Amino acid sequence: MFSWLGKQGxxxxxxxGTDVVQTVTGGLRDLYLRKLLPLEEHYRFHEFHSPALEEAxxxxxxxxxxxxxxxxxxxxxxxxxxxxxxxGMRIGPEPTTDSFIAVMYGETEGNVxxxxxxxxxxxxxxxxxxxxxxxxxxxxxSQLPNEVLKSISIIDSPGILSGEKQRISRxxxxxxVLQWFAERVDRIILLFDAHKLDISDxxxxxxxxxxxQDDKIRVVLNKADQVDTQQLMRVYGALMWSLGKVIxxxxxxxxxxxxxxxxxxxxxxxxxxxxxxxxxxxKDIQSLPQKAAVRKLNDxxxxxxxxxxxxxxxxxxxxEMPSVFxxxxxxxxxxxxxxxxxxQLQREYHISAGDFPEVKKMQEQLENCDFTKFHSLKPKLxxxxxxxxxxxxxxLMNLIRQEESNMPTEMVHGGAFDGTMAGPFGHxxxxxxxxxxxxxxxxxxxxxxxxDEIFYTLSPINGKISGISAKKEMVTSKLPNSVLxxxxxxADCDGDGMLDDEEFALAKHLIKIKLDGYELPGTLPSHxxxxxxxxxxxxxx
Numbered sequence: 001m002f003s004w005l006g007k008q009g010x011x012x013x014x015x016x017g018t019d020v021v022q023t024v025t026g027g028l029r030d031l032y033l034r035k036l037l038p039l040e041e042h043y044r045f046h047e048f049h050s051p052a053l054e055e056a057x058x059x060x061x062x063x064x065x066x067x068x069x070x071x072x073x074x075x076x077x078x079x080x081x082x083x084x085x086x087x088g089m090r091i092g093p094e095p096t097t098d099s100f101i102a103v104m105y106g107e108t109e110g111n112v113x114x115x116x117x118x119x120x121x122x123x124x125x126x127x128x129x130x131x132x133x134x135x136x137x138x139x140x141x142s143q144l145p146n147e148v149l150k151s152i153s154i155i156d157s158p159g160i161l162s163g164e165k166q167r168i169s170r171x172x173x174x175x176x177v178l179q180w181f182a183e184r185v186d187r188i189i190l191l192f193d194a195h196k197l198d199i200s201d202x203x204x205x206x207x208x209x210x211x212x213q214d215d216k217i218r219v220v221l222n223k224a225d226q227v228d229t230q231q232l233m234r235v236y237g238a239l240m241w242s243l244g245k246v247i248x249x250x251x252x253x254x255x256x257x258x259x260x261x262x263x264x265x266x267x268x269x270x271x272x273x274x275x276x277x278x279x280x281x282x283k284d285i286q287s288l289p290q291k292a293a294v295r296k297l298n299d300x301x302x303x304x305x306x307x308x309x310x311x312x313x314x315x316x317x318x319x320e321m322p323s324v325f326x327x328x329x330x331x332x333x334x335x336x337x338x339x340x341x342x343x344q345l346q347r348e349y350h351i352s353a354g355d356f357p358e359v360k361k362m363q364e365q366l367e368n369c370d371f372t373k374f375h376s377l378k379p380k381l382x383x384x385x386x387x388x389x390x391x392x393x394x395x396l397m398n399l400i401r402q403e404e405s406n407m408p409t410e411m412v413h414g415g416a417f418d419g420t421m422a423g424p425f426g427h428x429x430x431x432x433x434x435x436x437x438x439x440x441x442x443x444x445x446x447x448x449x450x451x452d453e454i455f456y457t458l459s460p461i462n463g464k465i466s467g468i469s470a471k472k473e474m475v476t477s478k479l480p481n482s483v484l485x486x487x488x489x490x491a492d493c494d495g496d497g498m499l500d501d502e503e504f505a506l507a508k509h510l511i512k513i514k515l516d517g518y519e520l521p522g523t524l525p526s527h528x529x530x531x532x533x534x535x536x537x538x539x540x541x
Contacts, residue, residue, distance in 0.1 A: 027396045028296060029058050035388040036304050039381045043311040043374075048365050049357065050183055050303070051127035057184065058296065060124040061105075062288035063153045065181050068191035069203055070159025073222045077191065077260045078103060078154050081285075083415045087111045087142045099138040100177065101156040106143025114139030124184060131180075134171030147414020151289045155181055160203045174202070179209040186288045186295050188216045194223045194235050197242055204246045211358070212302070214249050218256065218284065224274065225259040225266045232257070232270065256281040282417055289410040293400045301393060304385050305355050312345050313362070315377035331371050335363050432518025433510075437527045444502075444509045444528070451505040464498040470507065477511045483520070487511060490524045493533040502530035 032053055039045070046052050066074040075091050086103050088111050102117070102125070112120075114136035118129040128139065138158070157178070182188055188210060199207070210217060221239060224232055236257065243253060258274040258281075259265055265274070288295075317334055321327060334341070342356050411417075430436075436443025444451075458469040467488070474484050491499060491507035499507060506528060514520055521528075 027392075027399065028300065029055070031388055031392055031396070032058075032300060035384050035392070036300070036307060039311055039385055040307050042378065042381060043307075043314045045307050045310050048310060048362070049306060050180075051130070053303075054121075054124070054126060056122060056124040056126065059122075060184075061151065061153050062186040062292045062295075063155055063181075063184065064187045064189060064285065064288070065155045065157065065178075065185040066189050066191060067157050067178065067206060068160065069193070069196060069200065070161055072159070072191040072193040072196060073260060074156055074159070074191050077189075077220070077222070078156055080260045080262055081154070081416050082144075082146050082148050083262070084144070084146060086144050086146075088140055089142070098158050099140055100135075100158065100181075102139075102141045103149065103154040103156060104141055104143055105146065105149035105153070107145055109144045112141040112143065117141050128177070128180065131172050131177055135177060138170075138172075148412060148417065150414070151410070151412040152186075152285070155185065157181075160200060160206060175205050175209040178206050182210045182213045182216070183299070186216065186292060187218060187285065188213060190217060190219045192219065192221050192239055194221060194227050194232070197235065197238050199242050199246055207246045211248075214247070214251070217247075217253060218281070219243065219253050220260065220281070221255055221257045222260055224257045224270070225268075228267055229269050286412040286417060289412065293403070294397075297393065297396060297400065301389065304389055306357065308382060308385055309345070309351060309355050310357070311377065311382060312349060312351075313341070313356075314374045316341060316345060317366075317371050318374035318376050321371045321374075327372060331366075334371070335366050338363055338366075432513050432516070433521040433525060433528065435513075437525065439527070442527075442531055444505050444530070447509065447512075448502075448505045451508045452501055454508070455501050455504045460501075464496075464500050465504065467497055467499075470499050470504065474507065474511065477515060479511065479514060483514060484511075486520055487514070490520070493524070493530060500530075500532075502532055506530055 037052060040052065066077060068074050075089055079085060079089065079091070082103075086101075087109055088099075088101055102123075104123075114128075115133070117123055117125050117139065118136065119126065123141070125139075125141075128135070158174075190207070219239075221236065224235075227235060236255070239255065240252070247253060256277045257270075258277045260278070265271060320330065320334055322330055339359050342353070342359065345351060346353055346356070430438075454473060455465065458465045458473060460469075470488070471484075474487070477484070479487075487507055487510045490510055491503050493503055493506075509528070510520060526534075
């Protein structure tokens, strides 16, 4: 079921890991087919909310969906991650991507058109056929042999324009398609241009289609090198204000700031910020394969809760319908009273209001339904799902934890991800505690004369100062005692409770590292060990 568990990564077949993977794989699929699907089918869940899940929905690699207005750099962002062009790629300042493009791994480069894609049982797109030819003619899969795509797939979406014309001319429900993808992807990235922060009506509707998927959303403020620091602060504030109007969540969304393309920065004032932000974004994307099993489990739980609520709603409407006369009038009355019905069901079954579907959308869907064909409540179906949520899910979660502890960490490799992992251009190389790691001379030596002046004012005895004397100087840094205590432990190399001149210089160097905003190392790196405290034949690594 989880292809990333069994098919990728060199160490997946060692030990008993394969058995665990197969158990998790079969367990989640069986839970859905035996426990949840009967409830969905009995109360016509698929007509109202989401199509039935298929084998490929469980097998697919983690997917990342890119959404944004035109010319915000969505396609360029994919090109930046892959470090190569992909079939069907078009980049320009005008609206170029007019299709949904699933960029996936394939042994040979090529495109698969939408109509062929939705009949492929190995791809998780079969249920997209319900959106018709108008959509399928604007949907394709771009396959290529790229290391990044061995771990994740990326969905490029059409650039969003402002105005009513585009919504009408698409010929399919754009927001419904986005909602379908949002329910199945592992990460949703909203891209904004530093010069294009307005959120059009269609973009606003698109973001609202992600309701219930807030934990998957990340925001990228792209092309940030085209403004200076002062302008960037204003742009960031304006973006957060705009997002606050369309995303109804108390938490602040994570916004990554940078310039995600392989060209020189136009403004280098914020280079270090951009590097740190890019590294954080890469870590977030790289962690997706490892978290895919938990994400699928979480989505199944959300789906089960919604299916239960749907069953209560449908069975209530069935129960309230008259057996002979006045059916149509009663139907209209029940639809109008749906908000009150929600409140009643919440109280009766102790259900959170957040588990209920949107009232307006549900009312529109019920308009075309024959309530007399709905089914009455079958407690056994509900009990089966409750048992799944209370017991079976916990067992699967334990298996997933066991798999994670037994197996090597699965990460995304290749493309831009490899460029930041090692070497002098790796994030943080030569900074903070890593400074001087590749130098022969002790990095503290350049500042040691200044530190020695302070050291000898503290009245050393036999070449060393006591802990009390060292503390008087160290607390002048205004760092908290917990930090200074760690610095003392790192600097007191021989553990005698006193500091010689080299150990004191090291303590001052570590204080400087912390005051400059860097983290202290957990253990003292070999290149920071004072020369007189190095073991014979020890060399700086």
